[in-house]
Amino acid sequence: MKYSLRQLEIFLATAHHENLTLAAKELAMSQSAASESLKTLEQQFDIQLFDRAGKSLKLNELGQALRVKAEALINQAKALENDFRLHTDIGDIKVGASLSIGNYLAVNIVAQFMGENPQATVSLEVENMTAIVHKVKNFTLDIGLIEGEINDADIDTQFWRKDELVAFCSPNHPLAQRGTLTEADLLNAQWILREPGSGTRQTFDWAMRGILPELSIAIELQHTEAIKRAVEANLGVGCLSKITLEDAFKRGTLVPLAVPSRNFERNLYFILHKDKYISAGIEKWLALCQSPEYVNP
Template sequence: MRYSLRQLEVFLACAHHENVSRAAESLNMSQSAASTALKEFEQQFDLRLFERTGKRLRLNELGRQLWPRAEELLERARELEATLMVHSDLGRLKIGATLTIGNYLAAGIMARYMEEQPEARVELEVANTAAIAQGVVNFELDLGLIEGELNHPDLEMIPWREDEQVVFCAPDHPLAQRAQLSDEDLRGATWILRETGSGTRQTFERALAGLLPELNIRLELQHTEAIKRAVEAGLGISCLSRVSLTDAFRRGALVELPVPQRDFSREFYFVLHRQKYRSAGIERWLELCQQVQ
């Protein structure tokens, strides 16, 4: 074989970091060793994989074509190594989850996965839909669990489970006693919403299409719990997943506001790179997710 797995690791690290020094640091190598490995890899096949501008490396078309295939090959090699070292280990997983899923669903799935595989390592990154999708595109995440819909040629979207968003307020809010809200009520309310780019915001904007320019949006926050606390304090009303509100409704800290004329239903999705090798760990994680009620 004319290339080594180490050369592939250096190539992929350079593709991720677009810089030899940062790539070397991520692999615990010296800069000269990483530079030599990349140079030899290209020279062995008489090709160039990067456009070089100063210290910055950017993949050319050939490099972009090689990237997913190299990722798959290394993933298979890591899985084989894990199998040889610990026969029952499904290996390390890097999971990305949007805030609602990460805070209210993923922890339980992770606990079951690690109970089955005590030696397994699971890294969970919680961010909004746009950030998780980009992590999967860049092979920085093995799998994403997202709330929003998106369309990207490199990504496969797999429906997971149905969800519903709910409009809500504090118990002493003027709207709390309404049997249901009209569009006029929605226009007159003060709103506290998730940030643009989140799946929750995407669903909200779809449901209230036609009213958006007239809404009074007071705050945009990145965290579900911060929004709930702000609503409890009487700063406005909001709209979040029912999954995140179950406990607050049970305690009476927040009150649901029915809006029957608007559709807040949506789906949660798995998102994977189309070229990503599905290891045994990924397949088992997907199975555990499907078992969540």
């Protein structure tokens, strides 16, 4: 074999940082050694993986194509090494979750997973759906939990559980006493919504098809809690996942509003890169997420 796993690690770290100094630092080696290893890899196969501009290294088309395969191979090699060392013990897994899932579901799952697997380490990143998909696609995350629909040839999407959005307002809002929104109410309301690119906004826009351009969207915010606070302050009407609102409804700080003319049901999904090696840790994570307490709470 004309290449080593170490050369692939250097290639991938350089592709991630687009800088040899940072790549070498990540791998605890000298910059000169990293540079020489990368140069040797390219010379061995008479190829160029990066476009070089000063100290910046940008993956070219060939580098982009080979990066995915190199990531998959390194992941499998790490899993094999872990199996050699720990038999079937679970190592580190990197999970990404879109905001509603990350803040209201995933934290409890992480706690239970680590309680059941004390040797495991789980890192959790919480961002909007677009960011999570990007990081799964680039192997920065092992698995993602998202709230919206995607169509990407590199991503394997698996159904997880049902969810639904709920419209809501402040107890002091004029609509609070009525409890149900008509089509006219939808058009007259001042909406406080998640930003475009989020799974929640995708579902809301789909549910409002036909009248979406006519809606009055007063505020767009990236964080669920900020939307809840704005609605509590009587600045408008919101629409978020039911899982994010249950406590506020119980306390009476927010009031649910039925919208019989619109369908706010949606699915939550697992996403993995189609070339991702499914380690023992990922298998156990999926099994825990699919247990009745998280699928049918």
